[in-house]
Amino acid sequence: MPKESPPAVGVTLDRYDRQILDILQRHGRINNQELAERIGLSPSPCLRRVRALEDNGLITGYRALVDAKRLGHSLTALLHISMDRHTPERFANFEAKVAALPQVQECLLITGQEADYQLKVVVHDMDDYQNLLLNQITRIEGVTGAHSSFVLRRVLEHRPVPSYSDTPH
Amino acid sequence: MPKESPPAVGVTLDRYDRQILDILQRHGRINNQELAERIGLSPSPCLRRVRALEDNGLITGYRALVDAKRLGHSLTALLHISMDRHTPERFANFEAKVAALPQVQECLLITGQEADYQLKVVVHDMDDYQNLLLNQITRIEGVTGAHSSFVLRRVLEHRPVPSYSDTPH
DNA sequence: ATGATATTGGAATTATATGCCAAAAAAATC
DNA sequence: GATTTTTTTGGCATATAATTCCAATATCAT
Numbered sequence: 001m002p003k004e005s006p007p008a009v010g011v012t013l014d015r016y017d018r019q020i021l022d023i024l025q026r027h028g029r030i031n032n033q034e035l036a037e038r039i040g041l042s043p044s045p046c047l048r049r050v051r052a053l054e055d056n057g058l059i060t061g062y063r064a065l066v067d068a069k070r071l072g073h074s075l076t077a078l079l080h081i082s083m084d085r086h087t088p089e090r091f092a093n094f095e096a097k098v099a100a101l102p103q104v105q106e107c108l109l110i111t112g113q114e115a116d117y118q119l120k121v122v123v124h125d126m127d128d129y130q131n132l133l134l135n136q137i138t139r140i141e142g143v144t145g146a147h148s149s150f151v152l153r154r155v156l157e158h159r160p161v162p163s164y165s166d167t168p169h
Numbered sequence: 170m171p172k173e174s175p176p177a178v179g180v181t182l183d184r185y186d187r188q189i190l191d192i193l194q195r196h197g198r199i200n201n202q203e204l205a206e207r208i209g210l211s212p213s214p215c216l217r218r219v220r221a222l223e224d225n226g227l228i229t230g231y232r233a234l235v236d237a238k239r240l241g242h243s244l245t246a247l248l249h250i251s252m253d254r255h256t257p258e259r260f261a262n263f264e265a266k267v268a269a270l271p272q273v274q275e276c277l278l279i280t281g282q283e284a285d286y287q288l289k290v291v292v293h294d295m296d297d298y299q300n301l302l303l304n305q306i307t308r309i310e311g312v313t314g315a316h317s318s319f320v321l322r323r324v325l326e327h328r329p330v331p332s333y334s335d336t337p338h
Numbered sequence: 339a340t341g342a343t344a345t346t347g348g349a350a351t352t353a354t355a356t357g358c359c360a361a362a363a364a365a366a367t368c
Numbered sequence: 369g370a371t372t373t374t375t376t377t378g379g380c381a382t383a384t385a386a387t388t389c390c391a392a393t394a395t396c397a398t
Contacts, residue, residue: 011239011240021233021235021240024232024233025232025233025234025235026230026232027230027231028197028198028230028231028232028233029197029198029231031353031354031355031386032354032355032356033353033354033355041377041378042377042378042379043354043355043356043378043379044355044356044357044358044377044378044379045376045377045378047355047356048376048377056239057236057239058235058236058239058240059233059234059235059236060234060235060236061195061196061197061233061234061327062196062197062198062231062232062233062234063193063194063195063197063231063232063234063327063329064190064193064194064197064228064230064231065194065228065229065230065231065232066190066194066227066228066229066329066330066332067226067227067228067229068330070180070225070226070227071180071190071227071330071331071332073330073331077281078277078279078281078287095324095325098324098325099324099325102328102329102331103331104325104328105325105327105328105330106325106326106327106328107324107325107326108247108320108321108322108323108324108326109320109321109322109323109324110247110318110319110320110321111318111319111321112246112247112316112317112318112319113247113316113318117324118247118318122330122331147281147282148281149279149280149281149282149287150279150280150281151277151278151279152277152278152279152280153277153278154277154278155264155267155268155276155277155278155286156264156267156268156273156274156275156276157275157276157277158230158232158274158275159271159273159274159275160232160235160271161235161237161240161242161274161291162240162242162271162272162291163235163240200355200384200385200386201385201386201387202384202385202386210346210347211346211347211348212347212348212385212386212387213346213347213348213386213387213388213389214345214346214347216386216387217345217346
């Protein structure tokens with residue numbers, strides 16, 4: 001089993017790195033010259049730092065955000081799933097099945113609810129949702145319950161993880 | 170009040186556009202030359218299409234993804250919030266207060282649960298979480314209840330919205 | 339088929355990224 | 369506190385990529 005990401009110890013970020021992370025989390029496709037200008041460094045050290053953050057695994061990737069509604073996915077739902085048994089096999093199988101469904105945007109293993117997983121799914125309409133739920137998800141081995149919430153409005157989404165010591169402790 | 174995004178009608182995407190959306194959702198910082206190569210177009214029309222998708226609002230932005238744990242945010246929680254009254258004022262105030270909290274990654278107005286909102290928050294540890302919950306969130310006017318779930322593992326995250334007709338209807 | 343409209347590909351130009359190295363800054367040592 | 373060592377920066381040269389323009393091609397409607 002792969003080791004989890006190393007402890008945060010050893011990652012020392014200065015003001016420049018934090019600024020880079022903050023800006024790239026908001027403007028992932030900004031070019032290096034402008035990024036350098038914004039943080040107050042010349043382009044070469046700025047690029048070196050970005051590469052280092054990528055190589056360190058602090059930056060794990062880049063994504064374009066798309067308007068799901070415009071793409072025809074009018075309905076977003078949160079699905080809370082309960083499993084019968086909490087064995088690694090059950091979980092691994094469920095996760096593999098769910099990963100094969102393109103409608104699933106997110107899958108989190110959670111505690112604190114009566115559920116084991118929370119899925120976030122996007123579909124065209126309620127018919128598609130019903131189909132996904134009844135014909136795909138509830139048929140996965142071990143699934144004993146599913147509770148649906150629908151997203152009425154996205155108030156905040158894709159907000160940057162604080163890279164400054166916003167949260168002193 | 171601002172009008173919601175126009176109906177999906179009128180957005181006609183061909184094979185190239187769909188490929189662009191799919192690739193950029195996975196590799197948001199890919200350069201135009203490689204993108205062009207992958208979709209089988211020369212760079213100039215490819216770039217034109219990307220710009221068009223951005224201008225149309227189909228692509229709403231770009232984000233770098235960061236490893237929250239590496240940044241010291243070891244704990245991710247889902248918070249279900251109930252409100253006393255469902256008035257626009259209550260909601261607007263809650264949303265503004267929540268938007269001011271950098272730990273809040275996401276805020277969704279939902280139905281189907283006993284809750285009105287689901288928040289996704291990242292914090293350093295349980296002490297920070299307690300502080301956020303008790304001193305910030307539950308003190309917002311109108312909040313009558315909060316139920317916490319903790320994210321044990323991120324199985325899937327930031328998956329692309331289907332741009333192909335994966336989901337025929 | 340034919341004309342009108344939209345889209346492409348390639349060349350020229352402009353802008354940006356990248357590698358290199360001397361200079362400056364920061365950190366460690368005495 | 370001065371000096372050496374280590375790290376980081378800034379600027380230049382070069383390579384790579386973005387952008388614009390337009391003739392050529394493809395698509396669409398009639």
